Structure formats: C-alpha cells, structure tokens
Amino acid sequence: MSSVIETRNPATGEALPPVDATPVDAIAGVVAAAAKAQREWAERPFEARAEVAERFVAKVREPAIAEALASAITTEMGKPLRYARSEVANIQSRTLAFIDRARTACADEVGTEGGIEVTTQWRPLGIVAVIAPWNFPVSTPNNLVMSALLTGNAAVLKPSEYTPRCGALYHEALAGLVPEGLFGLVQGGGEVGRGLVEADLDMVAFTGSIATGQAIMRSAAGGMKRLVLELGGKDPMIVLPGADVEAAAAFAVRNSLINSGQVCVSTERVFVHVDLEAEFVARVQAEVAKLRVGDPRAEDTDLGPMANAAQRQLVLDQLEDARARGAEVLVAGESHGPGYWLAPSVVRGVADDMRIATEETFGPVVSLSRFADADEVVRRANATDYGLGASVWGPEVDSKAVADRLEAGMIGINRGLSAAAGAPWVGWKLSGFGYSRSAAGMRNFMQPRTHARTVG
Structure with a gap:
C-alpha cells in the first residue's frame, strides 16, 4: 500500500499535496485507544455528552473553521463553494437536532404486564467504525459520528481516499473536545478500510456502493458486528x-x-x-x-x-x-x-x-x-x-x-x-441495512438490556 494518498483538484486536474496514509498495522492501536477512552465516555451522563456536541457546533460556527471546511470540500471534490458552505452549516443544525433524538434514544423505558415490571436500558455498543463517502465528505460522516458519540460510543473515522483533507479537518475540529483517543482517524483506500472493518470493534457504519457494503457484511459476520449501511439508489x-x-x-x-x-x-x-x-x-x-x-x-x-x-x-x-x-x-x-x-x-x-x-x-x-x-x-x-x-x-x-x-x-x-420530524434515513432492498438519524436510528448504535422484577 502506498504510504501517501495522492489526489487531484477536480476543477483543474492539478495534483494536491499528498496526505499520509495510515499503515494497516497501526489501525489496531487507534482502535485500542478508542476502546480505552470509551469506557469513561459511556459513564458520563447524557447531558455531559450533549454539552460536548454543543461546543462542537459553536466551534464549527467560527468563521475561520467553517470556511476552511468549505474550502476543502470545494478543492477536493469540486462542489461549488456556496453549496460547500451549506454542507458545513448542515452539520451545525443537524448536530443540534441529533442531541434531542439521542436524548430520547438513551432514556430507559419501563413497562408493566402481568405483575412484572420490565425496564429496558439502552447502552452503547462500544467502538463504531465510520467509513465515509466523498460526495458529502463532512456532513455524512458527521451524521454517523455524532450518532455514535452521543449514544456513548467511541468512533474511528476513515474518510474517502478522494477527500482525505476534509476528513482530517473535521476530525481536528471535534477530536480536541472529547477524551483523547475517543474519536480516531485512519486514512487510506480499500486496504485501510478492510483493516478497520476487521479490527476489534463493535459496529461499522458505512455509506457507499452495494459491492463494498456486501464485502463489509461478509467481513463483519465472524464477529457479529452491528451494521448500518447506506448503499446508494436509483x-x-x-x-x-x-x-x-x-x-x-x-x-x-x-x-x-x-x-x-x-x-x-x-x-x-x-x-x-x-x-x-x-x-x-x-x-x-x-x-x-x-x-x-x-x-x-x-x-x-x-x-x-x-x-x-x-x-x-x-x-x-x-x-x-x-x-x-x-x-x-x-x-x-x-x-x-x-x-x-x-x-x-x-x-x-x-x-x-x-x-x-x-x-x-x-x-x-x-x-x-x-x-x-x-x-x-x-x-x-x-x-x-435499489430502494432508497x-x-x-x-x-x-x-x-x-x-x-x-x-x-x-x-x-x-x-x-x-x-x-x-425525526424520520429515519432508511433504504429498502439493496439500498440499505439498518438506518440512522431518527431516535430509533440512534438505537442501531446501542444494545438493549432488560431488568425484570415482580410488582404488586
């Protein structure tokens, strides 16, 4: 595997400065750091995690950071700058909406039937790999990273090899606000993606092609890793x-x-x-x-x-x-x-x-x-x-x-x-496996656990 990622400006064809790729044998260390940080993160009250997300929104609203993200989107994937700015604004509004949805998702549920009271608790899975596409290189990973972090998980992001700078800038804006290691970053192409899916983690959230989604399912089967896959449409x-x-x-x-x-x-x-x-x-x-x-x-x-x-x-x-x-x-x-x-x-x-x-x-x-x-x-x-x-x-x-x-x-x-209105982002047939964004979608990133006791 090449030690650097080489990309070009789509508008000019000119080579962009290379970005260092993550060695495959370094992925395990990134995942281990995420696992260590996740234990403390999961113990924080939900409102403490929400406060971090609010600080992230405030940071991304800073003109210099917002413009750097938008400029990277335009430079790396060719999106007109005014639409790139809209994408950056989108991560601000959507993160705030996700806080409310995650608050609902994380809340315990209590029901009684036949003299038995059952409490359903929703607990984080652990470590979520987020493998992002190049067409919305900031907003799509944010949807999945925020779903993971707000529900108490750690996240490791692999941006598309076509938009590595967008991923790096997004990671830089968020990583300093959470415990060290909780939000990891790996860079590279298919070999790095495969290495991440095969690592010792609990879930893979992927947006991309059907063929790659099917390959991820095959790889994840051995460890019974949870999946949220958005696989395109027609x-x-x-x-x-x-x-x-x-x-x-x-x-x-x-x-x-x-x-x-x-x-x-x-x-x-x-x-x-x-x-x-x-x-x-x-x-x-x-x-x-x-x-x-x-x-x-x-x-x-x-x-x-x-x-x-x-x-x-x-x-x-x-x-x-x-x-x-x-x-x-x-x-x-x-x-x-x-x-x-x-x-x-x-x-x-x-x-x-x-x-x-x-x-x-x-x-x-x-x-x-x-x-x-x-x-x-x-x-x-x-x-x-397809059925998106x-x-x-x-x-x-x-x-x-x-x-x-x-x-x-x-x-x-x-x-x-x-x-x-909190509707899920969901596909049918080969366009999707699992779903996200809604409160119910947040629970794809969580494990239910029940406690039962006799009452009355």
Whole structure:
C-alpha cells in the first residue's frame, strides 16, 4: 500500500499535496485507544455528552473553521463553494437536532404486564467504525459520528481516499473536545478500510456502493458486528396526470443535477405520463439551460466538475450506451479537461433495460421515460434492486396511492423526500441495512438490556 494518498483538484486536474496514509498495522492501536477512552465516555451522563456536541457546533460556527471546511470540500471534490458552505452549516443544525433524538434514544423505558415490571436500558455498543463517502465528505460522516458519540460510543473515522483533507479537518475540529483517543482517524483506500472493518470493534457504519457494503457484511459476520449501511439508489420520480408540471420539472432538474448528480438520493429515473410528456420535456430543457457550469469558487456557479475521472467515465459510458440503443439525447453534456468536467445531459426515451436505467448513474443526467397508467409505472419503478428514495407528483390522493405501492425507504409527495420530524434515513432492498438519524436510528448504535422484577 502506498504510504501517501495522492489526489487531484477536480476543477483543474492539478495534483494536491499528498496526505499520509495510515499503515494497516497501526489501525489496531487507534482502535485500542478508542476502546480505552470509551469506557469513561459511556459513564458520563447524557447531558455531559450533549454539552460536548454543543461546543462542537459553536466551534464549527467560527468563521475561520467553517470556511476552511468549505474550502476543502470545494478543492477536493469540486462542489461549488456556496453549496460547500451549506454542507458545513448542515452539520451545525443537524448536530443540534441529533442531541434531542439521542436524548430520547438513551432514556430507559419501563413497562408493566402481568405483575412484572420490565425496564429496558439502552447502552452503547462500544467502538463504531465510520467509513465515509466523498460526495458529502463532512456532513455524512458527521451524521454517523455524532450518532455514535452521543449514544456513548467511541468512533474511528476513515474518510474517502478522494477527500482525505476534509476528513482530517473535521476530525481536528471535534477530536480536541472529547477524551483523547475517543474519536480516531485512519486514512487510506480499500486496504485501510478492510483493516478497520476487521479490527476489534463493535459496529461499522458505512455509506457507499452495494459491492463494498456486501464485502463489509461478509467481513463483519465472524464477529457479529452491528451494521448500518447506506448503499446508494436509483430513485424514481413519477409525474402523474394532474401534476403541477412547472414545479415537477423544476424539481426533476434540481434533484437530478445538484452536486453534479453525485447524491445518493438523486432523481435518476423520471417517469412522465404520456399526456404531460411534451410540456414536461420542454420545461426540463428550459430549466437546464438556466444552469451555470463553471468555477466552483465563483458565487454564481450552479454546477462544478465531477469529483473524479472514474465517476465521470462511468456516466459517459452510460450515456453512450443509451444513445446507441435508441435513446434521444436532447441536451448533450460536454466532457472537457484538464479537470473532470461534465455538463448536464437530458436523455429522453430511456428504456428499462438500458444501463442508465439499471445502474446507479451518480452524475449530471436527467433521464426521462414515459408511461401510460399507474400499474405500469409502479411495476417499472420497483423493477430494481435499489430502494432508497422516490417522489410522486400529482393530485394528493392519486400520489399517495402510488407512493404506498413503491418499494423505497423514503418517499416525497409533490416534494423531495425528507428526514424532517425525526424520520429515519432508511433504504429498502439493496439500498440499505439498518438506518440512522431518527431516535430509533440512534438505537442501531446501542444494545438493549432488560431488568425484570415482580410488582404488586
């Protein structure tokens, strides 16, 4: 394994300063330090742990720290700076929300039945490995790290090898506020990730591909390690007769293209009723034409480059397959260098067996198909191994009836999906194993223990 991690600025193609990789044989020491610190951390009252999380929020609100995090996100993965700043703001608001949810999750529950009183206690598992993706390199690890720490666990973070500086800066902001060793950091690629999963820990929280998630499950089986896995999506959007076409088209473009389509809950399959197709397609093309693709550090940029060359090539290959098999490319996104640039594409007439319909795209493409009736579109939307998110647009009664038949963990009706109101972030089928964010999700990071006594 290389002793350093080499990355490039996606906007320029220029090499960034290398980051030291963690030797695989050093992982055990990081985990052991986390285990030592976790024992004292778990004994702290919940409010003491919550106070640390509040101090972290205050620290990340400091302009210099917030801007350093946002700048690293833009430099390492190409996200426009204004959206990178939003990602940093997100970790502040979400951490505060997580405090309330974790408080509920950690509370004992008491019930009585047949003269027996049972108290269910919720206790931390121990050490949680957090293996993070590159598309939201600060907010996604924060979701999982905070879930672990607030519930009394230790955490060891492995950032993506594409965004090691983002992970290092996040770690630096938090590690000094908790007991030494409680929040560990390891850096590297697949070999380091495998070494971390195989280490003497209690749980793995991972966001990434299905193939890697399956490999983690196999590795974790021997030690019966707990898992929370978010494994991508192929989210459908269904536009029914009677839908607000203007609003639906605007959402289709926004949710297909934001972050250059590199979002686990991007809209990747848009199904439009035949009666609305012409108007909908025209509005989509008009919305795409408004977008500014350019320097991610410019304040008016909507879309920057893709994060890496491999992901851009995957999208190009899917587009070429669709074109060769009869799909109509209405807007052909241009690929150019020296960075990893790919302008938005709009593709109409996508058939269900094309690669762009069956494989996760994770790129700036609006993929359009038509349908004739509700039974047809439900069948086609569900004909996938993925099941993360979905949205349905149309009259409320009709939309809910279709939504209730979709095999997806999170569904929006005349809007995008949301984890508001303490809802879990959860997938269906191969898109997820376990879930997080809600109070119930926090309990995926905990072990229930019951005490029973006779009463009366």
